[in-house]
Amino acid sequence: MTDEIRTxxxxxxxxxxxxxxxxxxxxxEGFSLEDNISYDAWYQGRWSGKIHWDAWDWKGQVLQNRELVYGKFFEKKAGFISLQLWPDFCNYRREGYDFDARFDDGLASYKDKGVVDYITGVGATLTKDIKDNLNYNKGGNKGFETVISRLQMETYVVPINYEYSKRKNGDEYGWGNCRYDIAEKYWGDKLCRSAYKRSPQESLNRILRHVLKTLPGLDEDELRALLKG
Known part of the structure; x- marks a missing residue:
């Protein structure tokens, strides 16, 4: 890969x-944005003394422009997926299940269903609102990050933007409040389900072939482990 990702x-x-x-x-090793981005785009100081992180801002931009899918997809850590491969990721990770079928077969928890049902009912919503309405605040339910990470890994729920608090002068600050939606609601049924005609294993093989054709030097076993999550 290259270290020249600048924009x-x-x-x-x-x-x-x-x-x-x-x-x-x-x-x-070497297979991440962090490993292949220019120094200036990773951390860039401003005259105000604050740290501005260009790469962090790109997340919301690529989502709002519908250029890439972003979320916690790789061993519960964040990453980007092309629209071309997203259908196969959905098919592989869902293992032939839509969420309701997964829940009915006892493969999803009541907490998972609570989050999915809430987002389905109200539409795209911020992390804070999900926590407030499902009692995930101090003294209430525990394990929200585990639930929301699992739902992303399974491709049922995805981030669609990051919204920031603002100071009185209008400057944004903080890490951003993620707005989540059901994958089909934001990316469409066709994109999310167009690989359903294939087996999950076939979708995995298609992803592997695509990546290894571009980067033949990657270790296939490690790549499989990363994709398995």
Whole structure:
């Protein structure tokens, strides 16, 4: 890979070529945005004294532009997936199940169903609102991050934007409040389900072939482990 990812456009081009890319350093050395981004785009100081992180801003931008899918997809850590490979990711990770069927077969928890049902009912919603309405705040239910990470790993729920608090002068601050939606609601049934005609194993093989064709030097066993999650 290259260390010349300098802009959001560079990122989109690289992910579309490779198929997917973890955000942070992962089990495969050199295979992440962190490993291949220019220094200035990773951390860049401003005259105000605050740290501005261009790469962090790209997440919301690629989602709002519908250029790439982003979420916790790789061993419960964040990364980007091309729209070309997203259908096969859905098919592989869901193992032939829509969420309701997974729950009916006892493969999803009541907490998972609570989050899915809430987002389905109200539409795209912020992390804070989900926690408030499902009692995941202090003294209430525990394990929200585990639930929301699992639902992303299974491709049922996805981030669609990051919204920031603002100071009185209008400056944004903080890490951003994630807005989540059901994958089909944001990306469409056709994109999320168009690989359902294939077996999950066939979808995995298609993902592997695509990535290894572009980066033949990657360790296939490590790549399989990363994809399995």
């Amino acid at each position: 959001r456009e560079d990122l989109v081009a690289v992910v579309n070529e490779i198929g997917f890319l973890p955000f942070f350093t992962c089990r495969i």
